[in-house]
Amino acid sequence: MTEKLAPSKRHQYLHQGRVIYEWNQSLEEVNLYIEVPLGVSAKQLEVQVTATQLRIGLKGNPPYLDLTFSHRVKSSESFWTLDNTQLNLQITKAEQGEPWTSLFVGHDINPLTQQEETQRLMLERFQEEHPGFDFSGATFSGEAPNPRTFMGGMSRS
Numbered sequence: 001m002t003e004k005l006a007p008s009k010r011h012q013y014l015h016q017g018r019v020i021y022e023w024n025q026s027l028e029e030v031n032l033y034i035e036v037p038l039g040v041s042a043k044q045l046e047v048q049v050t051a052t053q054l055r056i057g058l059k060g061n062p063p064y065l066d067l068t069f070s071h072r073v074k075s076s077e078s079f080w081t082l083d084n085t086q087l088n089l090q091i092t093k094a095e096q097g098e099p100w101t102s103l104f105v106g107h108d109i110n111p112l113t114q115q116e117e118t119q120r121l122m123l124e125r126f127q128e129e130h131p132g133f134d135f136s137g138a139t140f141s142g143e144a145p146n147p148r149t150f151m152g153g154m155s156r157s
Contacts (some may be wrong), residue, residue: 013107023103027124028096032089044081051073067104
Protein backbone atom coordinates (compact mmCIF):
# COMPACT_ATOMS: atom_id res chain seq x y z
CA MET A 1 0.00 0.00 0.00
CA THR A 2 1.26 3.47 -0.84
CA GLU A 3 2.39 5.71 2.02
CA LYS A 4 0.14 8.65 2.81
CA LEU A 5 1.31 12.09 1.81
CA ALA A 6 3.09 13.94 4.58
CA PRO A 7 0.69 15.79 6.87
CA SER A 8 0.55 19.50 6.45
CA LYS A 9 2.91 21.56 8.48
CA ARG A 10 1.39 23.12 11.53
CA HIS A 11 -0.06 26.58 11.11
CA GLN A 12 0.62 28.88 14.03
CA TYR A 13 -1.72 31.49 15.42
CA LEU A 14 0.31 34.20 17.14
CA HIS A 15 -0.80 37.01 19.43
CA GLN A 16 1.74 39.65 20.48
CA GLY A 17 4.54 37.38 19.27
CA ARG A 18 3.37 34.41 21.35
CA VAL A 19 2.09 31.11 19.91
CA ILE A 20 -1.50 30.69 21.10
CA TYR A 21 -2.12 27.45 19.20
CA GLU A 22 -0.99 25.42 16.19
CA TRP A 23 -3.15 23.39 13.82
CA ASN A 24 -3.10 21.23 10.72
CA GLN A 25 -5.67 19.30 8.72
CA SER A 26 -6.40 16.21 6.66
CA LEU A 27 -9.43 15.44 4.51
CA GLU A 28 -11.44 14.24 7.51
CA GLU A 29 -10.12 16.13 10.52
CA VAL A 30 -8.40 19.14 11.98
CA ASN A 31 -5.77 18.76 14.70
CA LEU A 32 -5.24 21.49 17.29
CA TYR A 33 -2.15 21.74 19.52
CA ILE A 34 -1.95 23.99 22.59
CA GLU A 35 0.88 24.21 25.11
CA VAL A 36 -0.37 24.15 28.69
CA PRO A 37 1.59 25.15 31.80
CA LEU A 38 3.84 22.53 33.36
CA GLY A 39 2.04 20.64 36.11
CA VAL A 40 -1.47 21.02 34.67
CA SER A 41 -3.29 17.67 34.65
CA ALA A 42 -6.10 16.51 32.39
CA LYS A 43 -8.47 16.61 35.38
CA GLN A 44 -7.86 20.35 35.72
CA LEU A 45 -8.79 21.09 32.10
CA GLU A 46 -12.22 21.97 30.83
CA VAL A 47 -12.62 21.31 27.10
CA GLN A 48 -15.98 21.81 25.39
CA VAL A 49 -16.46 21.11 21.69
CA THR A 50 -19.79 21.86 20.01
CA ALA A 51 -20.63 21.89 16.31
CA THR A 52 -19.61 25.55 16.09
CA GLN A 53 -17.63 26.47 19.24
CA LEU A 54 -14.54 25.49 21.18
CA ARG A 55 -13.98 26.46 24.80
CA ILE A 56 -10.78 25.51 26.65
CA GLY A 57 -9.59 26.53 30.08
CA LEU A 58 -8.81 25.51 33.62
CA LYS A 59 -11.86 24.45 35.65
CA GLY A 60 -13.21 27.28 37.77
CA ASN A 61 -11.45 29.99 35.71
CA PRO A 62 -12.40 32.09 32.67
CA PRO A 63 -11.66 30.20 29.42
CA TYR A 64 -8.25 30.51 27.77
CA LEU A 65 -9.95 30.11 24.38
CA ASP A 66 -13.63 30.62 23.57
CA LEU A 67 -13.79 30.71 19.79
CA THR A 68 -16.10 29.94 16.87
CA PHE A 69 -14.92 27.31 14.38
CA SER A 70 -14.61 28.52 10.79
CA HIS A 71 -16.61 25.44 9.67
CA ARG A 72 -18.99 23.03 11.39
CA VAL A 73 -17.53 20.00 13.17
CA LYS A 74 -18.82 16.66 14.45
CA SER A 75 -18.43 17.24 18.16
CA SER A 76 -19.44 13.68 19.08
CA GLU A 77 -16.53 12.29 17.01
CA SER A 78 -13.94 14.76 18.32
CA PHE A 79 -11.68 14.09 21.29
CA TRP A 80 -8.70 15.45 23.20
CA THR A 81 -5.64 14.14 25.03
CA LEU A 82 -2.95 15.73 27.18
CA ASP A 83 0.60 14.67 26.36
CA ASN A 84 2.97 16.19 28.96
CA THR A 85 2.44 19.91 28.36
CA GLN A 86 0.66 19.66 25.01
CA LEU A 87 -3.11 19.53 24.70
CA ASN A 88 -4.02 17.71 21.46
CA LEU A 89 -7.50 17.92 19.98
CA GLN A 90 -8.62 15.80 17.05
CA ILE A 91 -11.66 17.53 15.59
CA THR A 92 -13.75 15.75 12.94
CA LYS A 93 -14.88 17.91 10.02
CA ALA A 94 -18.63 17.93 9.27
CA GLU A 95 -17.79 18.27 5.56
CA GLN A 96 -15.05 15.79 4.69
CA GLY A 97 -12.60 17.07 2.12
CA GLU A 98 -13.37 20.74 2.69
CA PRO A 99 -10.12 22.74 2.89
CA TRP A 100 -10.18 25.03 5.91
CA THR A 101 -8.56 28.44 5.48
CA SER A 102 -8.62 28.92 9.23
CA LEU A 103 -9.45 26.95 12.32
CA PHE A 104 -11.43 29.78 13.89
CA VAL A 105 -13.37 32.74 12.50
CA GLY A 106 -10.99 35.66 11.91
CA HIS A 107 -7.77 33.61 12.13
CA ASP A 108 -7.18 33.02 8.38
CA ILE A 109 -3.88 31.77 7.02
CA ASN A 110 -2.37 33.72 4.13
CA PRO A 111 -3.73 33.14 0.58
CA LEU A 112 -0.59 31.36 -0.69
CA THR A 113 -0.70 28.90 2.21
CA GLN A 114 -4.44 28.43 1.61
CA GLN A 115 -3.74 27.41 -2.00
CA GLU A 116 -0.95 25.05 -0.91
CA GLU A 117 -3.35 23.41 1.58
CA THR A 118 -6.04 22.96 -1.10
CA GLN A 119 -3.48 21.36 -3.43
CA ARG A 120 -2.18 19.05 -0.69
CA LEU A 121 -5.70 17.94 0.25
CA MET A 122 -6.58 17.33 -3.41
CA LEU A 123 -3.51 15.10 -3.73
CA GLU A 124 -4.47 13.34 -0.49
CA ARG A 125 -7.90 12.64 -1.98
CA PHE A 126 -6.37 11.30 -5.22
CA GLN A 127 -4.07 9.04 -3.21
CA GLU A 128 -6.94 7.65 -1.10
CA GLU A 129 -9.06 6.99 -4.20
CA HIS A 130 -6.15 5.47 -6.16
CA PRO A 131 -3.92 3.70 -3.61
CA GLY A 132 -1.77 2.02 -6.27
CA PHE A 133 -0.41 5.32 -7.55
CA ASP A 134 2.33 7.46 -6.03
CA PHE A 135 1.26 11.10 -5.92
CA SER A 136 4.10 12.23 -3.64
CA GLY A 137 5.84 14.17 -6.44
CA ALA A 138 2.67 15.45 -8.11
CA THR A 139 2.01 19.16 -8.49
CA PHE A 140 -0.76 21.36 -9.86
CA SER A 141 -0.28 23.98 -12.53
CA GLY A 142 -2.69 26.73 -11.65
CA GLU A 143 -5.37 26.69 -9.00
CA ALA A 144 -6.33 23.34 -7.46
CA PRO A 145 -10.03 22.43 -7.32
CA ASN A 146 -11.89 21.97 -4.06
CA PRO A 147 -11.30 18.34 -2.98
CA ARG A 148 -14.79 18.05 -1.46
CA THR A 149 -16.68 18.94 -4.66
CA PHE A 150 -14.29 18.04 -7.52
CA MET A 151 -15.78 15.55 -10.03
CA GLY A 152 -18.93 14.89 -8.04
CA GLY A 153 -17.35 14.93 -4.61
CA MET A 154 -15.60 12.43 -2.43
CA SER A 155 -16.43 8.74 -2.91
CA ARG A 156 -17.05 8.03 0.77
CA SER A 157 -19.44 9.59 3.28
